[in-house]
Amino acid sequence: MRRPRPRVIALTLVLTGAMLIAGAARLARIDPEFRETIYVFGTLVEIEIRGEDRDTAQAATAAVGRMLQDFHTDWHAWRPGALGDLNTAIAQGKALTVDNRLATVLHEGRRLACESGGLFDPAIGGLIGLWGFHADTPPEGAPPAPDQVAALLAGQPRMTDLRFDGARVWSVNPAVQLDLGGFAKGAALDLAGAALRAMGIKNAVLNAGGGVQVLGAHGSRPWRVAIRDPFVWGAVAAVSLRPGEVLHTSGNYERYFEHGAERFAHIIDPRTGYPVREIVSVSVLDTNGARADAAATALSVAGRNDWPGVAAQMGVSAVLMITDTGALLATPAMMARLDPVGDEFPQAVEVVPLPRRAFRPACAE
Ligand code: ADP
Ligand code: MG
DSSP states (O other): OOOOOOOOOEEEOOOTHHHHHHHHHHTTTOBSOEEEEEEETTEEEEEEEESBOHHHHHHHHHHHHHHHHHHHHHTOSSSSSHHHHHHHHHHTTOOEEOOHHHHHHHHHHHHHHHHTTTSSOTTBHHHHHHHTTTSSSOOOSOOOOHHHHHHHHHTOOOGGGEEEETTEEEESOTTOBOOGGGTHHHHHHHHHHHHHHHTTOOEEEEEOSSEEEEESOBTTBOEEEEEEOSSSSSEEEEEEEOTTOEEEEEETTTSEEEETTEEEESOBOTTTSSBOOSEEEEEEEESOHHHHHHHHHHHHHHHHHHHHHHHHHHTOOEEEEEETTOOEEEOHHHHTTEEOSSSSOSSOEEEOOOOSSOOOOOOOO
C-alpha cells in the first residue's frame, strides 16, 4: 500500500482578489467576506460568510459555533451527555426520551444504515470503542484480540434494532451502542446551514475538515473546494459547488494507528469487526450532508467491487473513490464536476457507471 499522508481532506481554495476590494466595500458597511475558524466537534470548522455586514456575519458565526458545540456535547457517544445517557439506557434494556433534534438524527441514521445494507451502521459503537477510535487522539498499542472482536460481533448490533415513539428511543437489542461519528459532521452541517439560512445569510461556506457545505456563491463565481490527495501534499481535483451542495470525504489516511507493519484505519466493516483496507478516500457530492457523510463511510466499507451498488441503494450519484493503490474511480455525475487542479489529474480517472435499476431497500420505519 502506498503510504498515505495524514491530513485534512477538503479545503476551500483561497481566493486572493477578495482582499483588494475589502477596503472599499467597508465604507458601505458591507464586507465582502467574513471568515472565522472555530475549534468545535473535535475539529477546526472554518466559516466564511460573504456579502453581509460584519455584525450580522459575526453574530451568525457565533450562533453556529454555539450550535455545533451543543451537538458535540449532545451527540458524543463517549462523554457525559444525551447520547451517552441513551447508550447507558440501551445497555440496561430501557427506553429514554431524548431531545427532538437527536431523535431526528437517530431516525435519519437508522434509515441511512438500512439503505447502506448495514455497511454504515452507527450501532457498532462497541467495536469502535474496542478499537480505540472513540477518543480524540488516535489509539496506540496492539489491536484488540480476535475473540474480543468476535464477542462484540456476536451481539449483532444494528441501527434497525432501534425503535422510536416520537422522541422516546429504545433498542430491541442491548448490544447496540451508538457512535454517530460516521455521519454526525454531515448531519451537523445540514443543521448549521439551515440555521444560517434562517438568519438570512445567503452566501456562506462551512468547512469542517472533510465536510463542506455551501450556501449561495462566492461573489460572482461558485464556491470551489479541493479534494485532498491522500498520498502526497496537494489536491487530486477541485469541485465547484452549486448553492446548497455538500461535499463529504471519508479519509482512511487521517485517523488510524499503526502496530508493527500494519495500519488500522478508523472505519470498521460491521460484517467482520475489522478496519477497512482497500479504500483510502471516498468523496460524495450531494445536497444532503448526513446522506453524503454516511455514504462516504459506507462506500469505504463496500470496497472496490461493491461500491456502485451501495451508492445506488443510498441514492447518491456523484462519488470519487481513491483506492490503496492510488486508483481514482468516479461516477459519471462526479466526473462531470471534477476539475484538475494543475494541468491534469494525478492519474487517469476511471469512470464507473452506477447500476441503472438500483435496488432501494424499504427502510422507512
Ligand atoms: P471522517 O472522520 O474522516 O469524516 P467518517 O465519516 O467515515 O470519516 O467517520 C469515521 C467514524 O465513523 C469513525 O471514527 C467511527 O466513529 C465511525 N465509524 C467507523 N466505522 C463505521 C461504520 N461502518 N458505520 C458507521 N460509523 C462508523
Ligand atoms: Mg462519513
